[in-house]
Amino acid sequence: xxxxxxxxxxxxxxxxxxxxxxxxxxxxxxxxxxxxxxxxxxxxxxxxxxxxxxxxxxxxxxxxxxxxxxxxxxxxxxxxxxxxxxxxxxxxxxxxxxxxxxxxxxxxxx
Amino acid sequence: xxxxxxxxxxxxxxxxxxxxxxxxxxxxxxxxxxxxxxxxxxxxxxxxxxxxxxxxxxxxxxxxxxxxxxxxxxxxxxxxxxxxxxxxxxxxxxxxxxxxxxxxxxxxxxxxxxxxxxxxxxxxxxxxxxxxxxxxxxxxxxxxxxxxxxxxxxxxxxxxxxxxxxxxxxxxxxxxxxxxxxxxxxxxxxxxxxxxxxxxxxxxxxx
Amino acid sequence: xxxxxxxxxxxxxxxxxxxxxxxxxxxxxxxxxxxxxxxxxxxxxxxxxxxxxxxxxxxxxxxxxxxxxxxxxxxxxxxxxxxxxxxxxxxxxxxxxxxxxxxxxxxxxxxxxxxxxxxxxxxxxxxxxxxxxxxxxxxxxxxxxxxxxxxxxxxxxxxxxxxxxxxxxxxxxxxxxxxxxxxxxxxxxxxxxxxxxxxxxxxxxxxxxxxxxxxxxxxxxxxxxxxxxxxxxxxxxxxxxxxxxxxxxxxxxxxxxxxxxxxxxxxxxxxxxxxxxxxxxxxxxxxxxxxxxxxxxxxxxxxxxxxxxxxxxxxxxxxxxxxxxxxxxxxxxxxxxxxxxxxxxxxxxxxxxxxxxxxxxxxxxxxxxxxxxxxxxxxxxxxxxxxxxxxxxxxxxxxxxxxxxxxxxxxxxxxxxxxxxxxxxxxxx
Numbered sequence: 026x027x028x029x030x031x032x033x034x035x036x037x038x039x040x041x042x043x044x045x046x047x048x049x050x051x052x053x054x055x056x057x058x059x060x061x062x063x064x065x066x067x068x069x070x071x072x073x074x075x076x077x078x079x080x081x082x083x084x085x086x087x088x089x090x091x092x093x094x095x096x097x098x099x100x101x102x103x104x105x106x107x108x109x110x111x112x113x114x115x116x117x118x119x120x121x122x123x124x125x126x127x128x129x130x131x132x133x134x135x
Numbered sequence: 136x137x138x139x140x141x142x143x144x145x146x147x148x149x150x151x152x153x154x155x156x157x158x159x160x161x162x163x164x165x166x167x168x169x170x171x172x173x174x175x176x177x178x179x180x181x182x183x184x185x186x187x188x189x190x191x192x193x194x195x196x197x198x199x200x201x202x203x204x205x206x207x208x209x210x211x212x213x214x215x216x217x218x219x220x221x222x223x224x225x226x227x228x229x230x231x232x233x234x235x236x237x238x239x240x241x242x243x244x245x246x247x248x249x250x251x252x253x254x255x256x257x258x259x260x261x262x263x264x265x266x267x268x269x270x271x272x273x274x275x276x277x278x279x280x281x282x283x284x285x286x287x288x289x290x291x292x293x294x295x296x297x298x299x300x301x302x303x304x305x306x307x308x309x310x311x312x313x314x315x316x317x318x319x320x321x322x323x324x325x326x327x328x329x330x331x332x333x334x335x336x337x338x339x340x341x342x
Numbered sequence: 343x344x345x346x347x348x349x350x351x352x353x354x355x356x357x358x359x360x361x362x363x364x365x366x367x368x369x370x371x372x373x374x375x376x377x378x379x380x381x382x383x384x385x386x387x388x389x390x391x392x393x394x395x396x397x398x399x400x401x402x403x404x405x406x407x408x409x410x411x412x413x414x415x416x417x418x419x420x421x422x423x424x425x426x427x428x429x430x431x432x433x434x435x436x437x438x439x440x441x442x443x444x445x446x447x448x449x450x451x452x453x454x455x456x457x458x459x460x461x462x463x464x465x466x467x468x469x470x471x472x473x474x475x476x477x478x479x480x481x482x483x484x485x486x487x488x489x490x491x492x493x494x495x496x497x498x499x500x501x502x503x504x505x506x507x508x509x510x511x512x513x514x515x516x517x518x519x520x521x522x523x524x525x526x527x528x529x530x531x532x533x534x535x536x537x538x539x540x541x542x543x544x545x546x547x548x549x550x551x552x553x554x555x556x557x558x559x560x561x562x563x564x565x566x567x568x569x570x571x572x573x574x575x576x577x578x579x580x581x582x583x584x585x586x587x588x589x590x591x592x593x594x595x596x597x598x599x600x601x602x603x604x605x606x607x608x609x610x611x612x613x614x615x616x617x618x619x620x621x622x623x624x625x626x627x628x629x630x631x632x633x634x635x636x637x638x639x640x641x642x643x644x645x646x647x648x649x650x651x652x653x654x655x656x657x658x659x660x661x662x663x664x665x666x667x668x669x670x671x672x673x674x675x676x677x678x679x680x681x682x683x684x685x686x687x688x689x690x691x692x693x694x695x696x697x698x699x700x701x702x703x704x705x706x707x708x709x710x711x712x713x714x715x716x717x718x719x720x721x722x723x724x725x726x727x728x729x730x731x732x733x734x735x736x737x738x739x740x741x742x743x744x745x746x747x748x749x750x751x752x753x754x755x756x757x758x759x760x761x762x763x764x765x766x767x768x769x770x771x
Contacts, residue, residue, distance in 0.1 A: 049220055056213035060206060063327075067202045070332040080333055087328040091321050098216050098317045100310075105154055108162045115166020118364065119173035122451060126400050129455070129467050130181055151343065167363040174371030174401060178386060185392040186385075263383035266392045273378060291761065300765075 045103045055097045062086045161311050165318045172322050175277055176329060179270040184336040186265035192335045195255045204247040205327050208282075211240035212320045215313045222306040230305060231293050237316065238289040241282055248279050271330065278326060281319050288312045343680040346440070349660050350433065353440050354419030357447040358412050364451070365408035372401035381742065399461055403454035411450040413547060414514075415443060417554025418485060421507045424557050425489055427658045428504035429496025430699075432684055435488040442481035449478045459530045468527045475525035479518070486515060501656070502576030506557030509584055513549025517542055520595065535605070538598025544591045556583070556636070564655050568648045568667045571639050579635040586628025593618035593625075659687040672719045725766055731759035 047055075066086045069079060096102040101109045150156060218233030252272065262272040292312055295301050301308060375386040376398065385391040387398050426433045433439060455463060455471040489511050498504070520542040524530045533539055563571045594602075602615050609615050654663045661678055662669075664686055682688050691699045734755030741748030 046220065046223060047216075049217060052213060052216045052220070056209065059209050059212075063202065063205055063209065066328060066332055067198060070198060070334075075334070083328050083332055087324055090324045094212060094317055094321050094324070098212050098320075099314055105152075107152070107154060108158065111159070111162045112166050112169075114360075115163075115169040115364065118166075118451070119169040122170075122404065123173045123177040126177060126404070127181060129400070129463055130394070130397075163363055167367050170364050171367035171371060174368050178371075178375065178397065181394070181397065182392065187390075187392045262378065263385070266385045269378065269384035269386055273374070273384070277374075287757070291765075295765070 046100075047097060052097070055093055059090055059093060062090050155307075157307075157311060158314075161314050165314065168318060168322075172274075172277070172325075175270075175274040176325065179274050179330060182266040182270050184338060186267045186338065188265050190255075190258060190260045190264070190267070191337055192267060192271075192330075193337070195258050195260055196331055197251075198331060200247075200251065201327065201331050204244055204251075205323065207240050207247065208244045208320050208323050211237045211244070212317050214240060215316050219306060219309050219313050222301075222309040225305065227296055227301075227305065230309065231296055234289050234293050234296075234309070238286050238293075241286040241289070241316075245279055245282055245286070248275065267335075274326065274330070278319070278322055281322070285312070285316050285319050288315065346437065347680050347683045347685065349419075350422035350436065350439055350443070351416070351419030354415040354422075354443050357443050358415050361408045361412045361415075361447050361450065365405045365412070368401055369405035372398060372405070375401070377742065396458075396461055396463075399458050400454070403457045404451075406457065407454040408447075408450045410547070411446055413551050415446065417510060417551040417558075418443065420554045420558040420561070421489060421510055422485075423660065424503045424507040424561055425492045426684070427561075427656050428499045428501060428507075429493050430499070430657075431492060431496040432659075432687075433488070434491030434494075435484075436683060438484055439488050442484040445481040446478060449474065449481070453478055456525060456530070459527050460534050472525055472527045476522070479522055479525070482518060486511065486518075501560075502571070502573055502580060503557045503561035503656075505577060505580045506553050506560060509580065510550050510553035510557060513545055513553055513584075513587070517545025517547075517549055520545065533598060535603055536598035537594040537602045537604065540604060541591050541594035541598060544587075544594070548587060548591070553583075553587075556580075561656065563643070564650055564667050565662060566668055567644065568650050569643050569646055570650065570655060571643050575635060575639045579632050579639065582628060582635065583632035586625045586630075586632055589625025589628060590622050591625070593621050597622075654686075657690075659684040661686050664689075672721055675719070725763060727759050727763035727766060731756055731763065734759060 063086075066083055069082055069086075072079075074082065095112070101112065214233045214236040218230050218237060221227075221229035221233055252275075260268045260271075262268050262276075289312060292301070292308060295308075296305065375384070378384040379386050379388065379393075385393045387393045387395045389395060422433055422439055453471060453475045455467055456475045459468050459471075493508075520538065524533055524539065524542060560571055560576055563569065597615055597618050600615065600618075601613060602609065602619075650667055653665070653667045655667075656663070661674075661680070664678065665673055678685070690702055692702050694700045734752045736752070737748050737755060738752030741750070741752050
């Protein structure tokens with residue numbers, strides 16, 4: 026992004042045709058990790074762990090699953106950073122906004 | 136460049152960033168969907184434990200059953216990327232196989248939801264019974280509709296591929312539908328934890 | 343073309359797209375929750391069953407505040423296009439105008455509860471939002487100063503577009519000042535739900551956005567229709583609108599602080615609100631007169647045979663004025679190469695040693711005269727599918743009110759329409 030209004034126009038960058046795509050094996054590995062994490066989550070919910078500890082552990086597993094699907098299955102890890110930033114704007118923005126709303130209800134006191 | 140052509144499926148023009156406009160648009164849409172599902176989830180979290188009458192979550196939830204549903208949806212994301220890999224290799228038969236597999240798994244998920252909701256209904260939980268019913272059915276209902284739309288798109292892709300409309304660059308539309316499909320999956324990942332796994336307190340005075 | 347060579351109007355459009363993409367889903371949720379409460383007895387906002395009406399307020403204003411920036415930023419863009427043309431001077435601080443637009447869009451998501459100061463959120467929330475609201479006044483002020491800087495020292499021509507643009511800035515500043523008084527929580531306790539707020543919102547929306555839109559209409563009318571709106575009528579219309587608008591809404595500041603609350607259809611005479619309300623009514627009819635003048639101007643202009651002598655009647659700065667008036671459907675026969683901001687201006691004018699403008703002879707700017715006449719440009723063919731899709735929505739809407747079958751029918755029509763539209767080949771075969 027050139028801030029100089031008088032610089033000559035840059036040529037368009039070449040479209041990356043040879044992008045990296047994970048192989049079937051790598052995708053299956055990600056899938057197995059997702060299943061394992063889900064098993065851990067279900068186990069946690071049946072375990073005697075409770076309160077904030079349970080919530081923290083569960084949300085950690087959820088976050089890892091979220092990031093793995095977004096990064097590998099949705100290919101963001103290998104794509105141009107602009108896509109990641111755009112999605113992060115929405116996802117992080119939504120999270121922040123709604124956490125603020127919940128805070129205003131004193132929801133953590135429930 | 137005056138020559139700008141556009142066919143029914145996909146032809147990219149050169150953009151100054153080298154990025155696909157279609158892909159950018161899909162990511163912008165998914166970012167906006169975060170606001171949508173965020174709002175629905177917020178209502179659920181806000182009202183957790185606030186219902187003035189039952190049934191309550193612990194009265195109706197069957198975690199084992201819903202876990203199976205979750206595995207089904209996760210598996211469908213895997214079949215989705217396998218279909219994309221097949222499309223990249225221009226292996227149309229495999230691509231269609233995995234696309235149909237994804238759609239079948241999606242249908243299984245939706246079918247499982249329908250069965251689950253019917254069971255809840257017979258146990259006395261409807262959308263208007265209490266806050267739990269209202270927030271639960273609205274959130275999962277919106278999600279289910281999104282899954283259904285995704286299944287439709289998958290089936291359309293299969294039909295298109297049989298008509299030869301995808302022969303230019305089959306991987307691209309499969310990738311785009313895939314992005315939508317995976318998003319629907321990650322929304323479920325969040326819902327499963329927040330709604331089913333994190334326990335809801337019962338209001339005071341309720342056994 | 344690069345991002346920082348785009349006209350400000352285009353930049354503001356970009357910011358507005360993000361505001362729309364992220365704020366509309368929120369009100370979608372709120373409206374569905376309200377719909378379900380009313381139609382199917384859900385408990386979202388039902389306090390007897392644990393629901394919280396204030397959740398509605400949050401969801402609504404989370405959308406509602408970005409919405410007002412959606413309403414005003416395009417007008418800010420129009421003003422930023424018009425002022426440089428009629429001051430014959432580049433926009434002062436272009437990058438600041440752009441960045442402040444982005445900042446307004448961003449911070450605009452952080453101020454919503456200033457519509458809820460009296461709703462009982464508590465001092466912490468009120469303070470936080472008071473601060474964020476005060477902060478958002480800063481990028482807005484930056485724009486005002488840059489517009490003033492654009493006019494200062496310029497070769498000013500007070501044609502109709504310019505009058506409306508300057509009027510918009512002036513009226514918006516008044517509305518912005520009352521807005522700043524709202525941002526202060528204790529002050530807003532007096533103002534909220536009174537006509538003082540109505541005064542504010544009309545000064546920024548009518549004074550800012552509508553004046554801006556009128557300016558845009560006078561400015562771009564030749565571009566769109568190949569004819570100029572009558573200048574004399576335009577100037578008269580402007581002054582009548584300015585007077586009428588101020589007569590209508592300025593008294594509301596006084597009325598509001600004098601105790602006239604919002605959302606009442608009548609008030610007892612003993613409240614002493616009568617005189618200023620009558621002034622307001624005179625203003626309203628004056629506005630109507632001004633709009634009537636505009637409509638007459640439009641009708642008379644459109645009835646004329648096209649009489650535009652040049653495709654660049656305002657000696658403008660931006661590329662849309664390089665196309666014929668009106669332009670062909672594809673706009674540009676060849677996509678122009680953009681070397682700088684105000685590209686068109688730089689093709690027309692260079693500066694000599696003393697800094698004075700010197701007209702560049704036609705063709706000498708090095709731009710190849712477009713020989714293409716539009717052959718080979720391919721646009722999508724017209725389609726009836728969008729009409730089909732749109733017919734599904736009233737069915738869906740009525741269905742939600744009256745009948746499940748209609749919901750199904752509407753949904754089917756929409757889905758079939760979408761599939762037909764997406765699968766339709768772009769070129770008629």
